[in-house]
Amino acid sequence: MKTTKLHYIETKTGFQILNQESPLLTPLKKPIILPSEQIAKEFIAHDLKTNPLLKHINTILDFVAIKRKEYEAAILDYIDYDSILYWSEEPKDLFEHQSKEWGKIITFVAKQTNAIPLKTHKLETIEQNPVIKSHFQAWLEALNPFQLFGCHEIVFELKSVFITYALSQNAIDFERAFQAAFLEEYHQIGLWGMTEEQEECLNDIKSSCIENLKLLQLS
Numbered sequence: 001m002k003t004t005k006l007h008y009i010e011t012k013t014g015f016q017i018l019n020q021e022s023p024l025l026t027p028l029k030k031p032i033i034l035p036s037e038q039i040a041k042e043f044i045a046h047d048l049k050t051n052p053l054l055k056h057i058n059t060i061l062d063f064v065a066i067k068r069k070e071y072e073a074a075i076l077d078y079i080d081y082d083s084i085l086y087w088s089e090e091p092k093d094l095f096e097h098q099s100k101e102w103g104k105i106i107t108f109v110a111k112q113t114n115a116i117p118l119k120t121h122k123l124e125t126i127e128q129n130p131v132i133k134s135h136f137q138a139w140l141e142a143l144n145p146f147q148l149f150g151c152h153e154i155v156f157e158l159k160s161v162f163i164t165y166a167l168s169q170n171a172i173d174f175e176r177a178f179q180a181a182f183l184e185e186y187h188q189i190g191l192w193g194m195t196e197e198q199e200e201c202l203n204d205i206k207s208s209c210i211e212n213l214k215l216l217q218l219s
Helices: 036-045 054-064 068-081 091-112 130-141 145-158 161-168 174-181 183-192 197-219
Strands: 008-009 014-019
Touching: 008 036, 008 145, 008 197, 014 091, 054 145, 068 130, 068 145, 068 161, 091 130, 091 161, 091 174, 091 183, 130 161, 145 161, 145 174, 145 197, 161 174, 161 197, 174 183, 174 197, 183 197
Parallel strands: none
Antiparallel strands: 008 014
């Protein structure tokens, strides 16, 4: 059985990580206190030097908690540029694939927000209905700093607030979300094959998203 020096204790403010009997601290000397036992268990399951969550958690505790409005604003500003709102007219099979995969996500968002998202075939900014932005703002404000950071990172990895929102609401699983985010690239790969560089890039993005999804789901 794997042994570890890390363990956690429950406190009034969350689950504090200890290294031996000393509090584990961030670079700015803040104690690492996590919002749920699930994320605490995930954290101590890894060695400290190779812990995939440590960098994210340090960022959250040292910066996101005091700059959350900036993180919220960055996500909200991205809504008008969301990748799944920019559809291709040609080739026809790509358009049909977008209609199927992106259409389901857009329909879900429309039902949740009571407003129909605008989409375009042109390379132009399309300002979305304020009702949609208001709904997303309320969603973001309800997230704790760990969940907010997870959403922020996934939005900019997948280039879609809409996909990230659907993922956070369990309206779509991760594999379908990832395929939807890179639908056009996978269409080209289907035609011409995948290069080693493309495969490496997509795998790196997927790994990053999976770690951030843990923050979102377990926190």
